[in-house]
Amino acid sequence: MVFKRKLDCLSVGFNYPNIPRAPRSCRRKVLNKSTDDDTNMCGMDLLASLAGKLLQECESSSASSNAFEGNNLEGFGKEIKQEQEDHYKPFKSESSDQGNSVSRPTAYENASDKCVVNSFSFPDSDGILERTPMSDYKKVHGLVASVGCEAKNGNCDFYVKSEGITAETGDVNVNTGFEQGEATKGLGDGGLSTTHTCNVEETTALGVQFPISVYVDGDLKSPSFVNLTPNGSYARHGNHTNLGRDDDEKLFSYHKLSNKFKSYRSPTIRRIRKSLSSKYWKQVPKDFGHSRADVGIKALYRKRKSCYGYNAFQRETIYKRRRSSDRSSVVTSDGGHSSGSVSKLAEKGDAVKLSIKSFRIPELFIEVPETATVGSLKRTVMEAVSVLLSGGIRVGVLVHGKKVRDDRKTLSQSGISREENLRNLGFTLEPSPSKVPVPLCSEDPVVPDGPANISERSAASPTLDSGIPHADDVINAGNIVENNLELVPYQSDVSVDEPSSDLRALVPLPALEVKALAIVPLNQKPKRTELSQRRTRRPFSVAEVEALVHAVEELGTGRWRDVKLRAFENADHRTYVDLKDKWKTLVHTASISPQQRRGEPVPQELLDRVLRAYGYWSQHQGKHQARGAPKDPDMNRGRALESGVSV
DNA sequence: GTTAGGG
DNA sequence: CCCTAAC
Numbered sequence: 001m002v003f004k005r006k007l008d009c010l011s012v013g014f015n016y017p018n019i020p021r022a023p024r025s026c027r028r029k030v031l032n033k034s035t036d037d038d039t040n041m042c043g044m045d046l047l048a049s050l051a052g053k054l055l056q057e058c059e060s061s062s063a064s065s066n067a068f069e070g071n072n073l074e075g076f077g078k079e080i081k082q083e084q085e086d087h088y089k090p091f092k093s094e095s096s097d098q099g100n101s102v103s104r105p106t107a108y109e110n111a112s113d114k115c116v117v118n119s120f121s122f123p124d125s126d127g128i129l130e131r132t133p134m135s136d137y138k139k140v141h142g143l144v145a146s147v148g149c150e151a152k153n154g155n156c157d158f159y160v161k162s163e164g165i166t167a168e169t170g171d172v173n174v175n176t177g178f179e180q181g182e183a184t185k186g187l188g189d190g191g192l193s194t195t196h197t198c199n200v201e202e203t204t205a206l207g208v209q210f211p212i213s214v215y216v217d218g219d220l221k222s223p224s225f226v227n228l229t230p231n232g233s234y235a236r237h238g239n240h241t242n243l244g245r246d247d248d249e250k251l252f253s254y255h256k257l258s259n260k261f262k263s264y265r266s267p268t269i270r271r272i273r274k275s276l277s278s279k280y281w282k283q284v285p286k287d288f289g290h291s292r293a294d295v296g297i298k299a300l301y302r303k304r305k306s307c308y309g310y311n312a313f314q315r316e317t318i319y320k321r322r323r324s325s326d327r328s329s330v331v332t333s334d335g336g337h338s339s340g341s342v343s344k345l346a347e348k349g350d351a352v353k354l355s356i357k358s359f360r361i362p363e364l365f366i367e368v369p370e371t372a373t374v375g376s377l378k379r380t381v382m383e384a385v386s387v388l389l390s391g392g393i394r395v396g397v398l399v400h401g402k403k404v405r406d407d408r409k410t411l412s413q414s415g416i417s418r419e420e421n422l423r424n425l426g427f428t429l430e431p432s433p434s435k436v437p438v439p440l441c442s443e444d445p446v447v448p449d450g451p452a453n454i455s456e457r458s459a460a461s462p463t464l465d466s467g468i469p470h471a472d473d474v475i476n477a478g479n480i481v482e483n484n485l486e487l488v489p490y491q492s493d494v495s496v497d498e499p500s501s502d503l504r505a506l507v508p509l510p511a512l513e514v515k516a517l518a519i520v521p522l523n524q525k526p527k528r529t530e531l532s533q534r535r536t537r538r539p540f541s542v543a544e545v546e547a548l549v550h551a552v553e554e555l556g557t558g559r560w561r562d563v564k565l566r567a568f569e570n571a572d573h574r575t576y577v578d579l580k581d582k583w584k585t586l587v588h589t590a591s592i593s594p595q596q597r598r599g600e601p602v603p604q605e606l607l608d609r610v611l612r613a614y615g616y617w618s619q620h621q622g623k624h625q626a627r628g629a630p631k632d633p634d635m636n637r638g639r640a641l642e643s644g645v646s647v
Numbered sequence: 648g649t650t651a652g653g654g
Numbered sequence: 655c656c657c658t659a660a661c
Contacts, residue, residue, distance in 0.1 A: 535655060561649060580650075581655065 352411055356427065398426035538573055540582050545602050548579055549586070553613045556620070557583060586610045 366384055368377050397404045399415045411417060416425055540548070551567035564576035589597055590607035 537655070558650070560651095576649075578655075580652095584652085 350412070350417065352416055352425075354425070395427055401426070535573075539599055542600065542602060542606070544568075544571070544574070545582070545586065545606055548582055549606055549609050549613065551579075552583055552617070553609065557614070557617045583610075587614050590614075 366377075366380050368380055372380075397414070397416075404414045406414075547567040548563065551563040555562050555566065560576035560580040563579050564574065568574040568579060586602070586607070587610055589602060590610045594601075594604075
């Protein structure tokens, strides 16, 4: 049940009555507004899907754990990492004493603080995805939970990791100057070629690049190589049979140890998203060789309001979005139980098997000061990627370089068959059409004002605004730019969000124009640092409630900080806001009938006290709050919760 | 940084 | 539990 989505965890019981009133913020109303368009899916969905697919097809994990940066995950996936040392040397071990003579990349010669991320590729499966409990699905979706960075031959490899998905930028070529004078040199393939490291039995890894074609292998493999044990564990055939478990455990520990591993709903991301809004960014279609100074002005990430973006993740994953008309066999989230379909196809002997190894993403232009830490760089890249992916993307299919636009066509009709050389088959990732930000911002339902509309459309169909007829119809292998729309921030607004002193002036737009997809100012001081994720719910125990009630009885309802200090000082996980919230719910609970109450029942005695205190303090607001204590002045009686009025 | 209140 | 507006 790996992919079983746990919607309730996304909107866990906080259904407060809808009191008609002028919305304080548009961020609300993120009610299901997901699109039904199968072709449109959130980047996360897509990635999750792809990752899942990979997991199914690429069992022999080769470069997976690598995706977990060691500095954050002590010992995590150490073994595997070891194995790939030769591929991805840890940044510190190499960057510092090598690669000093490589010549600097052209485009940004003088922009030592800029990085261009070309692509992120999916590593082979590491089993984690399958094992990821659905409760963490959102995290999986959160993707880009973290970005790793490793230096290699003067390059900085970025890889994306999340709890469920790990992807490395094996072919990402990051030109960065953060490593003093360290010149960078493309990884040879400049990130355009795909790494065929996915040795999945006979299945050839596909190199799917953004938006470029991929290598396909028509070899139909028996689906049997994906074995799901009854308990849902993933039976591995590769080398790291137990990797999944270990990783999971470590991952879990890691989670417990740090909240940094927050990916979803990252305020930072949101902030950036905001920054990417039309107000700050303009979209600039890639230069197809036909310079266009008057290019688009649409904001891909138009939505301004910050939204939870749950929608995006509440939608079924692509795995489950099989339309009856589609004959494709996709692993379902429920552990591949749909393998039956695969078999079926196999029997028919006309199945087309594909394996997508990696996606090339539009270039991400990032600028960071040399003094920035690697960690901050990682975060920056991650955020940029998040923004990109969360913007909504869709998949395009190319046959012989020609885009197949008719979704109704069958594969064979489109020239895609086992007989055909599947190398002619390609996939592209394109900005999603009008619904671009939908997943992220159901609010303000895509009713963009004039310009915005145009922009979004162009985002979806580069051809439309490229000025070049069918510019995206023919994709040149190894060189994809057609759909690489770019977002360039309006210089004047870039630092609006966080006029941090560290935020250096961004590179003049002209320099970015055709290259950057997004500039993510470093040091944009993530509000909640790192990837954000909703805190785990931790129901108040009766003891805690007691302590809370007691404290409130004495201090009143307007001094939550004091309440915290007095009764919950040592309960780090309880903030005064939490206490305030709890009190709020307690009052509510006490006001409703016992039948309507849920969760661990709170002794009526306590609830009575709640009401009493509530009533009392309602009458004595602000007054003798300091002494208050309508009753029961003795606190901490037998409470496990340490209190102690500090200071 | 707190508080208050909507979500 | 999150997010913000207002202090």
